Structures are given as C-alpha cells and as structure tokens.
Amino acid sequence: MITYQIELLILAKVIAAFLFGAVIGYDREKHGQDAGIRTYAAVCIGAAVFTSLAAHLGDVAAASRNVANIVMGVGFLGAGIITRNDAENNSFGLTTAATIWCTAAVGVTVGLNEFILAAGTTVVLYFLLSLDHQRWYQDWKQRIAKKRKLNIDYLGEIDF
Template sequence: MTYQNELIVLLKIIIAAILGAAIGYDREKHGRDAGIRTYSAVCVGAAIFTSLAAHLGDTAAISRVVANIVVGIGFLGAGIISRDNGGRNSNGLTTSATVWCTAAVGVTIGLNEYIIAAGTTAVLYFILALHHQPWYVKWKKSIHHDGNE
C-alpha cells in the first residue's frame, strides 16, 4: 500500500470517527451507556476493516469482511440487550440496533460511498432524537394508553 493510499484510509477513519460521533451524540447527551466513543469506535472499526479489504481488490474478500462485520456487531448488539422485571422489560434494543446501523455507515465509508454514509448518519440521528421530541412523546403515550391495559 502506498503512502497516498494510507492517507486516503486515514481520511476515511477520520470521516468515520466524525459520523460515528454524530450518531452517538444524542445518546451521550441523554446519559446512555453507549455514546460518542462507542459509536465512533464501531464506525471506525467497520471503515478500516472494509477499506483494507477493498485495497486487496478481491470482491470475495470484501464480501467476507463485510459479512463478518455484520455478524460481529450482531454479537456486540446482543450483549447490549438486557431484560429486567422477570424478563418482562427489554433494555438496549435501540442502542443495539443503532450500533449495528453505525457499523453499516463505517462499511459505506470503507467502500467510498460518502453520500450514503452521510445520509444514513442523518437518518440515524433523527431516529435517536425522535424519543425526545414533544410530539413524539405525546403520540407514543396516546398509543400505549388506549384503555386496553
């Protein structure tokens, strides 16, 4: 790998860190366990693995690396999910899902798909920020308190 290619990969890592941090910002702001550092690390890891595989020029290698990122982050996500209250309540589902999606952002960066990565980052941030919007909170209460409980 030439030093120019290494600098390109380094730029991808920086972009992944920034986009991962943007996704994790809302979680950090609201005191969740997974925040800026977690989301950045997941995005950076996925970007570097994908970038290095893409450098090999072997489509099969890239496919294997991406598939293993999906599986690996799936295991990480499974560890994030917990149950309490006798197994009646689940915690960590949103964090698990968005960490998984953040890995996908890293993969898109590694594959030079920057517009998709930026757009997905915006969508994920919007999804995470929904929970704190007054209209969404009101709507959620209305569907959970419909008199059937």
C-alpha cells in the same frame, strides 16, 4: 501492497468515520446513555478500516466476506448489549444494539467510498435517536399507551 497514498486515503476515511460515528453517538451522550460518542465512533471507525483494507486487497469475494463478518461481529456485540429483566418482563438496550449495528453499516459505506450514503444514513440515525426527546413523539406514545390500556381493560388479559 498498500502504498502510502492509499494509507492516507484510508486515514481520511478514518476521520470521516469518526465524525459520522460521533454525530450518531452525540444524542446518546447528551441524554446520558451508556453508549455515546466514543462507542459509536469506535464502531464506525473499525468498520471503515476493515472494509477499506479489504477493498484495497483487490479480491471482491474477500471484501464481501469481510463486510459479512462485520455485520455478524457487530450483531454479536449488540446481543451482548441487550439485557432482559424477567421480573418486569422488559428488555433493555434494544435501541443501542440496533443503532450500533446501523453505525457499523455507516462505517462500511465510508470504507467503500460511499460518502453521500454514509452522510444521509448518519442524518437519519440521528433523527431517529432524537425522536424520543421530541414532544410530539412523546404525546403520540402516550396516546398509543392509553389505547393499549383500554384494550386491556375491555378484553381482560389480552393485549393487542
């Protein structure tokens, strides 16, 4: 039986999960990506609620199965996000899928009362997402692309 005190604790976790998920989604929203604050916050909140409820059942095996199912379920969500353009041989949505999966992990850590780990993971994910908009990172990617092009020109069709 879940008391109103436990419900209030879970509600506090929902608010924390919202904040962590919103921070992660902020960079995506700021740069016009399809998945933004609402998507990331919803994934984080959902994972936190499911984990919190399972953790308060008192059955460790059930709680661990619940976490495993969150990992799998969000993995399927991510698989639906990834698209492939066969004409150009490119895939899209990989970063979104991966970071949504990681955001679910943040929600799970909130649900398990691991707030320091959740906060640290949120900071790392935000930094990771912001890398693509950093000048030094763009310069580094261009140097790698030039080296890759030189390998193609020198070795023909082989790309390393």
